[in-house]
Amino acid sequence: MKQLNVEQLEGIHSNAEIKVVSLLIDSVKRNELSEVPWTKYKYHPAVAFTIAYNTDAVFLKYYVTEKSIRAINSAINSAVWEDSCVEFFISFDEDEAYYNFEFNCIGTARVGYGKSKQDRELLPVALISQITYQSVITNHEGNDIQWELTLSIPKKLFCFNEVTTLKGKKCRSNFYKCGDNLPTPHFVSWSGIQSVEPDFHLPEFFGALHFV
Numbered sequence: 001m002k003q004l005n006v007e008q009l010e011g012i013h014s015n016a017e018i019k020v021v022s023l024l025i026d027s028v029k030r031n032e033l034s035e036v037p038w039t040k041y042k043y044h045p046a047v048a049f050t051i052a053y054n055t056d057a058v059f060l061k062y063y064v065t066e067k068s069i070r071a072i073n074s075a076i077n078s079a080v081w082e083d084s085c086v087e088f089f090i091s092f093d094e095d096e097a098y099y100n101f102e103f104n105c106i107g108t109a110r111v112g113y114g115k116s117k118q119d120r121e122l123l124p125v126a127l128i129s130q131i132t133y134q135s136v137i138t139n140h141e142g143n144d145i146q147w148e149l150t151l152s153i154p155k156k157l158f159c160f161n162e163v164t165t166l167k168g169k170k171c172r173s174n175f176y177k178c179g180d181n182l183p184t185p186h187f188v189s190w191s192g193i194q195s196v197e198p199d200f201h202l203p204e205f206f207g208a209l210h211f212v
Contacts, residue, residue: 022148025150038197063148089201099157
């Protein structure tokens with residue numbers, strides 16, 4: 001099982017601008033999405049992420065290089081997995097249910113909670129709207145497209161759990177990149193998955209996160 005310690009990001013106050021978060025989190029160690037679980041989908045875009053936290057929020061930054069991008073979905077809780085999409089799934093303590101945070105490359109979010117792929121309750125749009133983000137997309141002619149997405153997820157979004165503080169929390173989690181409707185569909189992950197068809201909603205294959 002993959003394991004990762006999540007450290008506090010010093011110098012970030014509760015009202016910090018997302019561009020400040022984006023700069024500071026660059027100093028945090030990057031983690032590669034190295035798993036390509038399904039042989040039918042062999043394309044492996046270069047994807048890494050950093051994760052940190054403070055008293056108020058979890059901070060994520062994804063670094064992606066891929067052949068092409070898609071950004072059709074612009075409404076919260078729409079089908080962002082069809083686009084160039086990065087995802088973060090997390091469960092707290094002994095909770096059998098988990099949160100799925102999914103974002104396309106322009107920052108459109110979809111967030112749900114439940115015990116399985118079929119058992120999802122989408123969070124309210126007003127709550128999801130409190131996630132702040134910064135998207136930077138770079139396209140050099142003739143080369144792959146690079147994009148970065150920085151996210152600040154307030155701990156209040158973990159609304160089905162009593163998360164008074166993140167420090168000391170032991171969680172289970174996985175991180176993903178997909179693009180179901182891209183010219184080259186792909187599915188990559190941080191922690192390995194074993195299933196016949198692409199499916200990220202398999203918490204038995206989550207890795208371990210420890211907020212230190």
